[in-house]
Amino acid sequence: MPKDEYQSRDFRIVGTRPVRPDGIDKVTGKARYGADMTAPGMLWGAILRSPHAHARIKSIDTSAAEAMKGVKAVITRADFTYQPESASLADVLDNCMAGEKARYDGHAVAAVAATSKSIARAALKAIKVDYGVLPHVTDVDEAMKPDAPVIEAGRVQENVPEGYSENVTGRSQYGHGDPEAGFEKADLVIERHFTTAATHQGYIEPNACLAQLGADGQGEIWVCTQGHYMVRNTCAGVLGLDAGMLRVTASEIGGGFGGKTHVWMEPTALVLSRKAGKPVKLVLSRDEVFRATGPTASSSIDVKIGMKKDGSITGATATYRLQAGAYPGSIAFLSAMCGFAPYDLKHVRTEGYEVMTNRPKAAAYRAPGAPMAAYPVESVIDELCQKLDLDPLETRLKNAAREGTKASYGPTYPAIGLEATLKAAQSHPHWIAPLGENQGRGVACGFWFNFGGDTCVSLMVNPDGTVSLSEGNPDIGGSRASMSMMAAEELGVDLDQVRTVIADTASLGQNEVTDGSRVTFAVGLATIKAARHAIQIMKERAAMTWGIDPEAVDWRDGAAHPAGPNAGKFPPMTIKEIAAIASNTGGPIAGHHEVTAEGAGVSFATHMVDTETDPETGQVKVLRYTVFQDAGKAVHPDYVEGQFQGGAAQGIGWAINEEYIYGEDGRLQNPGFLDYRIPVASDLPMIEPVILEIPNPGHPYGVRGVGETSIVPPLAAIANAVSRSSNVRLTSLPMSPPKVLAAMKGT
Amino acid sequence: MSQIHVITTINGDETEFLCEAQETLLDVLRDHLDLTGSKEGCGTGDCGACSVIVDGRLVCACLMLAGEAEGRSVETIEGMADGDDLHPLQQKFLEMAALQCGVCTPGILVATKNLLERNPNPTEEEVRYWLAGNLCRCTGYDKIIRAVMDTAADMRGAA
Amino acid sequence: MVTVRLWGSLGDLAGKTEVEIPATTLRELLQGLEETYPALKPQLERGVSVSIDGKIYNDSWSTPIREDSEVVLLNRLVGG
Ligand code: FES
């Protein structure tokens, strides 16, 4: 039997591009997403939200709303009678329904359930909230000042130095060596300040759920989420319910990118349902999605790098200040870990500050913390290359982390793929293609960790020999196809013999959310092991039938074979034949595997982009884009390419268009797709994906997570292209036309 | 609340419904007729997830009042395949992996079907501009554009 | 004894960036850290990830650690 570790092998199915099993439902409109489900007697929920960035809630009068025909329940924080035990669950509760004060524009303050959408909306208007408006702060640098309005006192961790506002809740610092001594050795040192705007994950499907909760504490939720186990556990923790009494089913999910790894309104739907005694459907509007579900952090950053004339980096420091929104955050430490991770540095120090502001609670967004970490670092390296007349790819190669390098965040790297991506970039025709007037070419590298985590998979061999696979991770981008492929590969059966479903929380053990690019890695690992478990049972059944020792049975091509001439002369028994007599040989056959997957393996990418800047308007157009990334082993190359392309497109949006714009009044000015402009088809060129396969030693097929790294390099790659084409260094995202124009005019 | 009585044709079938005056065509399709293939990504005409064809014209169902459907012919994603036979665009989207989460897919398929009916030989740029009102956050559009161009070529070859 | 490297701000609390802990598993390591360096307790309670010979572990208590293993403490990782 093959080992857990990677073994080189020829694949039959893995690495091919079959049509995904859930595809037909999705192209015909049959697939059911979060808002597509109904229940008998269902009510419509709606949420009233604060128009103020920061305000004490003096009183809420719901009587007029309650008296309206068709209104079945009105709730406020008073209806959440349970006080969660942990601070983080208490934060989730307070974010779902404001307690003493509203902490940001869009913070939920009350909710209703009614017999129609229009009645629910009318009822919201009838609720009277008396607010005492407080001073607010939405900018990260302002929020750090000692005299800034404090969002919540008493949340400062022991690692924060004196002299800051209590909004600064956490600090982390990484690195080694003596950067100051390193700078002494440099021929050129560049220090710059950068800012990035908050951007939203921008999934096209707004958050939605259908919930039912009885007085007996038993409940059901249908929800679009990246983790239905997380929804179950969080709702139970927030409302004081037993997790086992809640059954959560994941709908098809219309994008998440980290934004659906949190709970935003499911407890609200449950409490409405309990009060009304009916199922309640709660669907957020796009406006609510922008105002109240997690964007990523905005940031303020200082980076300083010293370089010798030969391109070697002698010292580097970075300070990352990330605004986490209205609750204590935890993203800046990831920036501090990721910023210099691609490089082999003797002297490096990074710092990250977590800062509260009057904005919605920041959420994970694809490789959280890493894009804003790489952007300033890769920008300054590019500027050093320009000023020292060095080749940007050669210089990165010269400093590249490789096997044995001590990473800037501490550990020594095993085999990694950064050099391979840089070399692939060097030898790609894109690198030497001619550029026209006002055009520039930028490159940048990116790094991300990838994760494992709690994972359960069950694999049932049905009486007819077909296979049903249950896994517990919502399928965001084709993972059911990948799981079926890995199971079929391992079992030696045709792909169409395996069907993968996403089980509800009552049907399979705990699963970590679909995040950290974990699914193909961790669920794939568990799928392979579950298949091996089933194979072991089938070998035993064949051995029993033949009257030989199970050790003397081999499994290949979907059948049990006697291991050698000594084992006896029997014709092979196929999976179908073994399944047909399962009742006679010991009962139904099922394999399963439960694991906390560890050792996911880090991932690197290099991106290359050509842009053209319009000297009249400052508008930046992306002309050509190439992604070079290590996938370990691409199980379904189409979906690996799709992850590369999708991440790059989101990074392009972050670089050029997307930003949360707050007014003086602390209100979000652009909560809609018209003014918060994500890239549309006519904004983008084709995005060429180059998949490199440097096997992950910790996975039997060599698989690495691929979902997140692709959003890390684009910010700097584009900034470098634009800076080179316009001959000015841009240090603030997004590079919107007015900013670019002002920079070019030197104003 | 008094309701409006509407008679219309949806995917070739005569359909009657009652709706409130302020309800959109998308509300009625999704909430009253259980045609949930059309999605609501924004409700303001900015995402194209609700794209349907009304009397041959591509519209955002979230911007059209349901009452306005009286006497018209509405085509939705649910009417795109002919029984088990997928439309060539649907088939090609599957083969070329032009969808990830798939929530934008119904709108994009309806919109591109309408494009190819008007212009069987679009350039890449024409496809990109035609789809500029249909947001996709997962794919970066690359595989979508390729699938549309490829389908157009196939359909021209077959015609 | 296992040598454990702490990240900078954690090292500030422990008074040094490298500490020695008698441990043969991840669990013993975490318990040993908390007992020897009580100042680290709040962070250990919030959670850490541990890199052992270049592989990152979050939870598995029984993960073996050798005397010569490279052990590096990290903030607990989260993804999107
Ligand atoms: S829902 Fe109609 S355009 Fe977005």
Ligand code: FES
């Ligand atoms: S495939 Fe997810 S939005 Fe297009």
